[in-house]
Amino acid sequence: MSSLLLLPGDGIGPEVTAEVRRVAERLTNDLVIEERPFGGASYDAYGTPLTDETLAAAKASDAVLKGPIGGPKWDGATQRHLRPEAGLLALRAGMEVFANLRPAICFESLADASTLKREVIEGVDMMIVRELTGGVYFGQPRGIEAMPDGGRRGVDTQVYTTHEIERVARVAFELARGRRNKVTSAEKSNVMETGLLWREVVTELHARDYADVTLEHMLADNTAMQLVRAPRQFDVIVTDNLFGDILSDEAAQLTGSLGMLPSASLGAPGKPGLFEPIHGSAPDIAGRGWANPLSTILSFEMALRWSLGRPDLADRLSGAVKAALDGGARTRDLGGSMSTTEMADAVLAGL
Numbered sequence: 282m283s284s285l286l287l288l289p290g291d292g293i294g295p296e297v298t299a300e301v302r303r304v305a306e307r308l309t310n311d312l313v314i315e316e317r318p319f320g321g322a323s324y325d326a327y328g329t330p331l332t333d334e335t336l337a338a339a340k341a342s343d344a345v346l347k348g349p350i351g352g353p354k355w356d357g358a359t360q361r362h363l364r365p366e367a368g369l370l371a372l373r374a375g376m377e378v379f380a381n382l383r384p385a386i387c388f389e390s391l392a393d394a395s396t397l398k399r400e401v402i403e404g405v406d407m408m409i410v411r412e413l414t415g416g417v418y419f420g421q422p423r424g425i426e427a428m429p430d431g432g433r434r435g436v437d438t439q440v441y442t443t444h445e446i447e448r449v450a451r452v453a454f455e456l457a458r459g460r461r462n463k464v465t466s467a468e469k470s471n472v473m474e475t476g477l478l479w480r481e482v483v484t485e486l487h488a489r490d491y492a493d494v495t496l497e498h499m500l501a502d503n504t505a506m507q508l509v510r511a512p513r514q515f516d517v518i519v520t521d522n523l524f525g526d527i528l529s530d531e532a533a534q535l536t537g538s539l540g541m542l543p544s545a546s547l548g549a550p551g552k553p554g555l556f557e558p559i560h561g562s563a564p565d566i567a568g569r570g571w572a573n574p575l576s577t578i579l580s581f582e583m584a585l586r587w588s589l590g591r592p593d594l595a596d597r598l599s600g601a602v603k604a605a606l607d608g609g610a611r612t613r614d615l616g617g618s619m620s621t622t623e624m625a626d627a628v629l630a631g632l
């Protein structure tokens with residue numbers, strides 16, 4: 282028996298995670314699923330987005346599957362450290378999941394669903410490895426302070442250590458060996474000290490342990506442009522927390538929709554992974570049953586593969602997703618009219 286902690290989250294979160302529960306129950310009897318409020322839902326229930334009990338349950342489980350969190354309800358009024366997003370950062374830090382894998386794959390049958398041309402995105406298959414527990418998301422000092430002249434000053438700190446860079450780069454090189462053997466490291470070494478250190482550490486690690494892998498350094502702004510110009514050039518992209526956040530949303534559109542992109546956040550071997558779609562709580566469509574559940578279903582697929590030791594079930598599930606798409610299943614974000622539940626039904630039919 283394995284254990285899965287399910288954190289439905291906010292907005293469309295409960296809608297898409299409910300479908301994962303159906304999928305999981307169809308696939309296996311060997312999974313114990315526990316559910317807890319997280320994010321805004323946890324703030325409303327307990328006054329904090331992440332309780333000590335939920336973090337302890339996350340660490341004690343075999344895998345955590347999380348829906349998106351946040352929304353306008355908690356944006357203005359709530360103090361920053363009590364906002365849903367702060368709970369998510371605390372969960373990632375608490376679980377020590379420093380490597381965030383965000384695969385962007387253009388399914389053949391979806392090549393016309395993107396706003397980008399078919400000939401550009403056809404065959405796209407890349408893995409963005411985003412550093413997840415460091416950088417400007419966590420650097421100190423940070424805050425907004427009053428200045429003597431009556432103005433205010435906002436401060437964020439971008440900081441990386443050699444250890445943080447090396448361990449995430451190692452994940453990228455290892456992944457590349459099982460794929461097309463190429464790593465693109467994206468930073469801003471032309472203007473940032475952390476960018477320069479990033480480039481040096483990745484270069485050294487490559488020479489020492491991964492000389493068989495092709496390594497390319499690319500400035501992050503150029504990477505953003507290359508992603509829409511010629512995305513097939515990328516195999517594995519390794520980058521920092523903030524650039525990874527931005528570049529992965531951009532890469533999502535290469536797959537047809539933000540509603541398609543799953544992620545896996547991994548730490549030390551043997552520790553539970555955190556699995557979540559990369560998109561947000563989509564307040565504009567929450568409650569209508571329009572959300573695409575595939576990013577969350579595919580996040581569960583990654584949980585089966587990376588944390589639950591069931592690559593066989595993961596293969597069955599990704600096959601069923603592909604079959605549903607080949608059969609024409611489309612939610613609104615993909616240009617169709619199916620509801621969240623109908624899309625999940627199409628996947629269940631393939632199982």
Ligand code: NAD
Pocket residue numbers: 293348349350351352353366369539540541557558559560561562563564565566571572573574576614
């Ligand atoms: P968003 O990702 O929620 O939405 C951007 C656009 O994509 C919207 O038009 C939305 O309808 C659409 N979209 C997103 N997921 C979809 C899906 N599964 N199916 C169909 N359409 C989908 O981004 P936002 O509006 O900038 O952020 C809303 C809230 O979500 C914010 O509070 C933000 O902090 C939070 N957020 C949370 C996470 C997370 O929990 N990991 C990630 C990103 C944003």
Ligand code: IPM
Pocket residue numbers: 351366369370526559560
């Ligand atoms: C993501 C989100 C989060 C991030 C927010 C909600 C904290 O945008 O998972 O991509 O910036 O990491």
Ligand code: MN
Pocket residue numbers: 526527530559
């Ligand atoms: Mn994001």
